[in-house]
Amino acid sequence: MTDRAPAHRMTYGGYLQLDELLALQDGPEGYSPAPSNDEQHFIIVHQAFELWFKLILRELKEAHALLNQKHVPEEHLPQMVHHLDRVTEIFRLLSNQWKVMETLTPQGFLAFRDKLGTSSGFESWQMRELEVLLGLENSQRMGGMDPLLHMKKLAKEGKVTDAVLADFETTSNQPSLREALSSWLARTPINGSLVGSDDDAKVIEAFVDGHIAAMKAHGEDVIAHIVAIGHGEEAPVRARVEAANQQAADFLRPEGEISRSRAGLLFIESYRELPLLSWPRKLIDSFVGLEQSMLLFRSAHARMVERMIGRRMGTGGSSGVDYLDATTKYRVFVDLWAVRTMLVKREVLPDVEQAGFYGFTANK
């Protein structure tokens, strides 16, 4: 016998608040005529997406709280990876969820599309908040749109609540995940040198110059090989290799000064076999994986929309598919993508200095 009265037993429906949840798929109060089967499908798919967005935001905020610190303990890295990898999987699932949306025919959609008025996924504040939390720059957005200004305007018009605006402002006014990641990378011990130590600037200069020299030497081998096998003339191949070398030099020294954050990133990616660098590299990879799955999600949405409405204008007033395709060009973690272009195979890199600092002496 349990001392709990049956009336207090936790039930499935009670725990999940199913009565409340399942009463929300018929449109807003007084919505008329009641949604058809096609329209209810449309509502449920949207609501399912928004629920997943809610979880994505929660996961990203957990990762943000761990990363946006002056000192990030090593044992927090696996936790961050855990949160980010969950978001990656959610986006992967959402990419496939468009398939359910596609069971709506273009004519089936037109039957209720006018009822939507100017409402559009463009107004999804959770989607905007997660972009801001990740660190998408306004300069990358179509028309340089400022989501915070937009949210303020909507709040003033009574179209989003003050609580939503307050949450959005909190996210907008703190360093984004991209910025927090960059600060953390800037503290990477490079060739055993810690940020702030006496000869740190000299060590970092030597590391960056050593890497660029390795790139150049490897580039010469590539040019010689391509010319030797008759795969191209030297001049155009050389121009391409030298342009890539220059790009790397500019990347590592933006405005003439070394970026310690980018140098740290390059160091972690180059010497990933060092035990102390394996979790940092895994963390970087989790950010790349997340952004990749988000881009595939954006792209799958655009393909679904093209199938549904062709090239017509969106209900939100954008150019529709052209706008959505432009969003697939967005990159939040610009440095993480850029560094890939300048990696050099391990055998031609200088040996790491003070390898013992990172766990054990590295073998090439």
Ligand code: HEM
């Ligand atoms: C018949 C189904 C759908 C069509 C035809 C459609 C169409 C569009 C179009 C044309 C836009 C561009 C903005 C505009 O002018 O309206 C847009 C944006 C958007 N849609 Fe959809 N959509 C559909 C379903 C969904 C669903 C189920 C979601 C899930 C929440 C969603 C989320 C979004 C988001 C977040 C944006 C903003 C994208 C951005 O600005 O980066 N859409 N949609």
